[in-house]
Amino acid sequence: xxxxxxxxxxGEVTFNAVLLAFSLFMFWQAYLIVGFSSLxxxxxxxxxxxxxxSVTAAIALxxxxxxxxxxxxxxxxxxxxxxxxxxxxxxxxxxxxxLLQPLGFLLASFLFLVVSxxxxxxxxxxxxxxxxxxSIVGVYVVFRLIFQVVLPEGLIPERGLASAIGNLLRGGx
Amino acid sequence: xxxxxxxxxxxxxxxxxxxxTAIGTFTGIYVGAIPGLSVTxxxxxxxxxxxxxxxxxxxxxxxxxxxxxxxxxxxxxxLLNIPGTxxxxxxxLDGYPLAKKGEAGSAIGLSTVMSVLGGFVxxxxxxxxxxxxxxxxxxxxxxxxxxLAIMGILLVGSLSGESLAKGVFAGALGLLLGTVGLDPMTAxxxxxxxxxxxxxxxxxxxxxxxxxxxxxxxxQLHNIHAEAIKQKVGRIxxxxxxxxxxxxxxxxxxxxxxxxxxxxxxxxxxxxxxxYDHAKRVTKNPEVPFGEGAKEGIVGAETANNAAVxxxxxxxxxxxxxxxxxxxxxxxxxFIHGLNPGPLLMIEKPDIFWFxxxxxxxxxxxxxxxxxTGIKIFTRIVECPKSILFPLILLLSVVGAFSxxxxxxxxxxxxxxxxxxxxxxxxxxxxxxxxxxxxxxxLMDGNWRRAIIxxxxxxxxxxxxxxxxxxxxxxxxxxxxxxxxxxxWWKALRNRGAGPA
Numbered sequence: 001x002x003x004x005x006x007x008x009x010x011g012e013v014t015f016n017a018v019l020l021a022f023s024l025f026m027f028w029q030a031y032l033i034v035g036f037s038s039l040x041x042x043x044x045x046x047x048x049x050x051x052x053x054s055v056t057a058a059i060a061l062x063x064x065x066x067x068x069x070x071x072x073x074x075x076x077x078x079x080x081x082x083x084x085x086x087x088x089x090x091x092x093x094x095x096x097x098x099l100l101q102p103l104g105f106l107l108a109s110f111l112f113l114v115v116s117x118x119x120x121x122x123x124x125x126x127x128x129x130x131x132x133x134x135s136i137v138g139v140y141v142v143f144r145l146i147f148q149v150v151l152p153e154g155l156i157p158e159r160g161l162a163s164a165i166g167n168l169l170r171g172g173x
Numbered sequence: 174x175x176x177x178x179x180x181x182x183x184x185x186x187x188x189x190x191x192x193x194t195a196i197g198t199f200t201g202i203y204v205g206a207i208p209g210l211s212v213t214x215x216x217x218x219x220x221x222x223x224x225x226x227x228x229x230x231x232x233x234x235x236x237x238x239x240x241x242x243x244x245x246x247x248x249x250x251x252l253l254n255i256p257g258t259x260x261x262x263x264x265x266l267d268g269y270p271l272a273k274k275g276e277a278g279s280a281i282g283l284s285t286v287m288s289v290l291g292g293f294v295x296x297x298x299x300x301x302x303x304x305x306x307x308x309x310x311x312x313x314x315x316x317x318x319x320x321l322a323i324m325g326i327l328l329v330g331s332l333s334g335e336s337l338a339k340g341v342f343a344g345a346l347g348l349l350l351g352t353v354g355l356d357p358m359t360a361x362x363x364x365x366x367x368x369x370x371x372x373x374x375x376x377x378x379x380x381x382x383x384x385x386x387x388x389x390x391x392x393q394l395h396n397i398h399a400e401a402i403k404q405k406v407g408r409i410x411x412x413x414x415x416x417x418x419x420x421x422x423x424x425x426x427x428x429x430x431x432x433x434x435x436x437x438x439x440x441x442x443x444x445x446x447x448x449y450d451h452a453k454r455v456t457k458n459p460e461v462p463f464g465e466g467a468k469e470g471i472v473g474a475e476t477a478n479n480a481a482v483x484x485x486x487x488x489x490x491x492x493x494x495x496x497x498x499x500x501x502x503x504x505x506x507x508f509i510h511g512l513n514p515g516p517l518l519m520i521e522k523p524d525i526f527w528f529x530x531x532x533x534x535x536x537x538x539x540x541x542x543x544x545x546t547g548i549k550i551f552t553r554i555v556e557c558p559k560s561i562l563f564p565l566i567l568l569l570s571v572v573g574a575f576s577x578x579x580x581x582x583x584x585x586x587x588x589x590x591x592x593x594x595x596x597x598x599x600x601x602x603x604x605x606x607x608x609x610x611x612x613x614x615x616l617m618d619g620n621w622r623r624a625i626i627x628x629x630x631x632x633x634x635x636x637x638x639x640x641x642x643x644x645x646x647x648x649x650x651x652x653x654x655x656x657x658x659x660x661x662w663w664k665a666l667r668n669r670g671a672g673p674a
Contacts, residue, residue, distance in 0.1 A: 015600050019342070026349065026364070033363055040626045042356040045618040046363055049349040056342035063336070081599060085394040090592060093387070093567050097584045100575065109572075113564050120560035131561040139568070149222050149576050 008067040010077040016061040023053035085120075092116050104154015105144075110136050180524040181531035183229070190233045194532060197237020198539040204238065205245020205257045206555055207562070209393040212242030212258060213498045213608075214566070217381040220506045221573035228510040228525065233532055235506070239499050240536040243441050243478050244288040244544065247471075248551070251280045252406075260441030260478040263449035267463065267470030274466055278407035278548075279415075283468055284475045285544030286411055287423055291476030292537040294427035295434065295483030300530045302435070303519065307491040310516040315620035315627070316639060320648035321437055321494050322613040322620075327655045328438030329497070330606040337659035339602045347610020350375060352618060370582055377505045377611045379574045379583040380590050384604045385498075386570035387591025390563050392598060406552065410545050419472045426452055430477030434484025438609065440497030441478035441485075448477030479540075483533055489514055490526055493616060498605045501612045 027050035033043030070076055078084075096112040103111070113132035121128050143149045144162055153159055184190040204215040215238050223231035246258030251268035264284060271280040313321075326347070330340025353364045354374030365371040426448035433444040452463075452473030459467045485496025493515035495501035507514050512522065519526055574587035594604055628634040639645040657663050 009600060012600050015596060029364055033361060039630045039632070040622040042359045042361040042363060045621055046349060046352050049345045049352070052345040053342055053349065056338040056345070059338040060336070060342065063338075081596075083395060086391050086595070089391065089394055089563075089567070093571065093588060093591075096568070097571055097581070097588060100571065100584070101581060105572065109568055112568060113561070116564040116567075117560050120563070121558075128560075131558065135561055135565055139565070139572075143222060143572070147222050148225065149572075150579060151572065152575070 006067050007070050008064045009080060010070045010072065011081050012064045012067075013061065013069075016057060016064050020054065020057040020061050023050055023057045026050045027054055088119060089116065092119075100154075101152050102154060104156055104158060105151035106136070106140070106156045106158055107154060108152075109139070177523055177527045180527035183528060184233055184532040184535050190230060190532070191535070193230055193233040194237045194535050195539050197234040198241040198536050199237075199543050201238040201241020201243075202245035202248070202540075202543055203551075203554055205242035205261075206248040206551070207557075208249055208253075208255045208257055209389065209559075209563075210257075210566070211385065211389065212239060213381075213385045213502065214389055215242065216499055216502050217378065217385045218566070218569050218573045220502060221378050221382065221577050223506065224509055224577065228507070228512065229528055229532075231506060231510070232503075232525075232529060235503055236529065236532045237536045237539065239482055239503075240292060240479070240533065240540055241543070243482050244285070244475075244540055246478075247284045247288070247475055248281065249555075251277055251284065251471075258441070260445050260481075261474070262442065263445040263474035264471060264478075266449065266474075267465070267467045270464070270466035271468070271471075275407070276466070278409045279411060280468075280471060281406065281548070282409035282411040282545065283415065283419075284471050285409070285541065286416055287419070287472050287475040288479040288544070289537055289541045290423050291427040291430055291478070291480035292482065292540065293534070294424065294476070295431040295480035296530060296533045296537065298428070298431040298435070298480070299483040299486050299533070303487050303491050303526065306487060307516045307519040310492055312644075313492075313516070314638070314642070314645065315623040316635070317642075317645050317648060318492070318494075318620040319617055319624060320639070320645060320652060321488075321492060322617040324648055324652050324655070325437030325488075325494055325496075326606050326609050326613065327652060328436065329609050330603060335601045337656070340606055343597070343602050343604070344606035344610045347607035347612075348614045348617060349610075350380065350607070351377070351611045351614020357615065358619065358622065375586055376574075376577050376583050378502075378509075378577055379587040380611060381502055381505065381608055382570050382574050383587040383590030384594040384607060386566060386573075387588065388594030388598060388604070390566045390570070391591065391595040393559075393563060406548055409548055415468070419469065422452060422455065422469060423472050423476045425455070426473040427476040427480040430480030431484040433477070434481025434496055435487040437488045437492075437494045437496060439481075440499070441481040444481035444484075445474040445478040448473040479537075486529060486533075490518060490529065491516060493518075495609060495612055498608050501608045504612050 027047065030043055030046035030050045033046065034041045035043070038044070092112060092115060096108055099108040099111070110132060113135055114128055117131050118125055118128035144151055145165060184194055200215065201212065204210045205212060216235055219234065219238065220231070223234060243258060243260050246256055246261030247264045247268065249255045249257040250261040250265035251272050254265050254269040256262045256265050268280045268284065271277065326344035327341070330337070330344050353371060355372050356363055362372065429448045429451055430444040433439050433447060434441065449470055452469045456467070456469045459469055461467045463470050485500045488494045488496050489500040489504055493504065493513070495504050504514055512518065512525065570587060570591070571584055574583045575581065577583050598604065625635055628638060639649055
């Protein structure tokens, strides 16, 4: 069977090159732990692993460089590697993680769900709010009330709410 | 022994454990069935919420999800030709043709009963084999553990990916990530870059949530607007005659599944493919040819992948070496609960073992119940809007990572590895070996150093030790085989050997 020359994915050579550079950098860092002192030192295993990473990353890099480069340039890269949905969503998650502590779980999560669902539903705002409300209540009941996970409180006095619901349930019994 | 028996049934008698196992199994079926959700994703996200529980309640949930998830993948394989999990690839080969003939109901029913049967055989193998393996494991030398760990990572990396080099890279990366922090033997700092936070290492669960949860959700955004296709599903409870007809075959393929599951690094996906192949070879005159809706194909694949679930617990509970990615995550959870899976676990904590066996049986019973009922609700839930499903996964990933230590640092690690994992997958690297590597890092590093110290830092003596011990030699040969069989020149040689067809 002759070797099939396939087209590589856009950005593949760059990615493999970054992996190789990272592996080599980590090899150097592993060497800095104690150098080549002994086979049983703290640095021996990390050095072996980073060496393996460097060799395999180099093989992957060579193989990808030998393949035909993709036609389509930046447009293809944007379509296959970083489509708008992925970029936008990464930004949403980043924002959510940043707001989680200052705003608290309930508010930050609700905002995140509404905005991201709204985005995916392509503008159907009321449906997004409805779906988000149902989901946030579900998550809150399952994780906060049943599983008793401690979540960042933030602006809404949620701990009081949880214990009030707890008291209500206990009082009802 | 009577004590062991009481542990065996504790999850049957305690209402909370019973409920959690049921919830886990039910959730697992849906997680497995909805394309884009995976068992590894669900287990890695949910496990972070269970740290404050006691270990049995956490295990009950995980066992249920694992059992249910491996089975759930068959649903979409049959209905849409999209295997919900890799373990269901073989199921799609004959399940989908059956559905196209209007027999989706009977295919689902058969796959349910066969999954349960395979599950029971796997659990029986676990109950019988694990105590023996753990007694035998006391004879293992440090070098044997090291070789077993290499074997596990190599098998995960080489059997399921597009290239061996990328699989090995992923495994080594995982092993490296596991070394970050203070060295447990000499307290030297490794890759801490002067950061105090890095001294205690990177939380493995945060990495796993990123690699399995966020990266997969990001990948799924590529085809978020794909429309669901509907299939008509008829009666699903299969006839007893059908089950009896395939009983002999199903027992064989269950056995194959349990054995392959028990090998470190090989799980349900490989078990199902090999069992499918076996079914094809031993069925001389199938009523319908394989690939066009042969029920024997479904029997082979479905018995094997669920038998492999219990099989994968064998190396995890007896050697501390995960059988596949899911058991790697469960080991991560056991560590956090202060348990140390390995040969001593069976002696010091036999309750965990017998609890797991009894709990898996329970999960399997729930699998039968949920598998054969509620097909109407099933079709509704599976059609739930993706526009809320993926934001929810991401939300749970963030909250899950946060709740590991109530620290935002873990969220950053999780997100970083989510994006990194997304790129890795896009460029053909696998995630499985990374996770196995993270879990096995300490075991491999420690055993390597113990082994080489006992040989006074002499490589020749170390190699002699391997070659002269039958056990070590056997492990080494498997490793070499896994490596060589993936080499391009070996493949070329084999193709030439097979001759021009």
